[in-house]
Amino acid sequence: EKGGFDSFMDKEIHDQPHAVADTLLGRTDAAGRIILDDLRIDEAVLRSVDKIIVIACGTAAYAGHVAKYAIEHWCRIPVEVELAHEFRYRDPIVDERTLVVAISQSGETMDTLMAVRHAREQGAKVLAIVNTNGSTIPRESDAVLYTHAGPEIAVASTKAFLAQITAAYILGLYLAQLRGNKFPDEVAQLFDELRDMSRKVQTVIERGEYVRATARSMEAADKVLFLGRHVGYPVAMEGALKLKELAYIHAEGFAAGELKHGPIALIDEGQPVFVVVPSPRGRDQLHSKVVSNIQEIRARGARTLVIAEDGDDEVRKYADEIFWIPQAPSLLQPLLAVVPLQIFAMALAGAKGLDVDQPRNLAKSVTVE
Numbered sequence: 001e002k003g004g005f006d007s008f009m010d011k012e013i014h015d016q017p018h019a020v021a022d023t024l025l026g027r028t029d030a031a032g033r034i035i036l037d038d039l040r041i042d043e044a045v046l047r048s049v050d051k052i053i054v055i056a057c058g059t060a061a062y063a064g065h066v067a068k069y070a071i072e073h074w075c076r077i078p079v080e081v082e083l084a085h086e087f088r089y090r091d092p093i094v095d096e097r098t099l100v101v102a103i104s105q106s107g108e109t110m111d112t113l114m115a116v117r118h119a120r121e122q123g124a125k126v127l128a129i130v131n132t133n134g135s136t137i138p139r140e141s142d143a144v145l146y147t148h149a150g151p152e153i154a155v156a157s158t159k160a161f162l163a164q165i166t167a168a169y170i171l172g173l174y175l176a177q178l179r180g181n182k183f184p185d186e187v188a189q190l191f192d193e194l195r196d197m198s199r200k201v202q203t204v205i206e207r208g209e210y211v212r213a214t215a216r217s218m219e220a221a222d223k224v225l226f227l228g229r230h231v232g233y234p235v236a237m238e239g240a241l242k243l244k245e246l247a248y249i250h251a252e253g254f255a256a257g258e259l260k261h262g263p264i265a266l267i268d269e270g271q272p273v274f275v276v277v278p279s280p281r282g283r284d285q286l287h288s289k290v291v292s293n294i295q296e297i298r299a300r301g302a303r304t305l306v307i308a309e310d311g312d313d314e315v316r317k318y319a320d321e322i323f324w325i326p327q328a329p330s331l332l333q334p335l336l337a338v339v340p341l342q343i344f345a346m347a348l349a350g351a352k353g354l355d356v357d358q359p360r361n362l363a364k365s366v367t368v369e
């Protein structure tokens with residue numbers, strides 16, 4: 001049932017183009033408008049929402065971070081992202097105009113479930129983005145947007161993450177359409193770009209051998225850092241989490257802009273640092289800011305492992321290793337940029353002889369608080 005792969009994780013990484021495509025399936029009508037049948041929240045309520053709070057844990061929370069950038073940009077609704085266990089035990093400001101989005105692969109994570117219950121008690125509407133049909137979180141929510149990643153067996157989440165991000169983009173585009181933030185043809189164009197991501201994810205996977213070879217050469221690494229900005233920041237944190245979970249290596253993800261506020265002190269000769277580089281075609285000087293961050297760490301001896309878009313000639317000069325990903329709209333880049341990081345963590349754990357499907361101390365679904 002591993003479909004010829006060495007591990008479920010490897011299989012699930014290869015399932016990712018399908019996870020993205022299947023999550024998008026059936027979400028538009030003949031006129032190209034997004035339709036979410038299973039939403040069950042009154043459109044008037046969704047139009048009046050003045051704040052969104054995403055609650056989740058672990059990898060699902062990083063999907064929530066990506067969602068924040070996209071939804072705020074497309075819908076102009078403030079979005080907060082909070083770890084479910086932190087949300088539950090403070091005194092969150094939530095009312096009838098708050099939409100809480102709970103993201104969970106299993107639909108059974110107790111921390112997330114308790115936060116869902118708490119939000120509903122305060123009068124919020126809860127929409128669940130969940131992978132497992134009929135699980136507890138969607139049953140206890142007002143609405144559900146299922147990800148169609150298929151069952152995820154490996155403990156470390158991969159295809160569910162891509163499907164969660166995809167579902168969050170669908171939600172963002174739906175809200176933008178509903179609330180009139182975007183013209184129908186703009187929504188349709190963004191949706192087409194989203195559809196095209198499945199093929200690009202496949203391309204990244206096909207380039208995986210170089211990532212694997214690099215990982216095998218880094219078996220002795222004892223700490224690895226990950227940097228990103230904007231949507232690359234949650235990707236960096238997810239890359240670090242994968243490496244901790246699978247290879248038991250101390251890893252940390254930072255916002256690249258935060259470097260000089262402290263973490264740059266960690267850089268010494270040979271320190272491996274992954275950097276997620278935004279598209280050079282994007283706005284806001286994001287690309288040049290990240291290129292300067294790479295120069296700063298390299299000047300201090302870092303070994304730079306760079307994830308960059310095809311055609312980015314500028315960054316090439318500062319990269320010790322470079323993992324190319326296809327060009328994509330800036331907000332959608334996480335679907336591609338995370339894939340080499342997943343493959344890296346899996347291959348490094350494999351090189352160390354570790355069980356990539358069943359890392360120590362971890363369970364697939366955490367049903368205690």
Ligand code: F6R
Pocket residue numbers: 057058059060061103104105106107108109112155156157158241245364365366
């Ligand atoms: C990471 C991982 C965990 C889960 C987290 C939430 O690889 O698997 O961090 O993402 O425990 O689980 P779900 O999504 O089932 O609520």
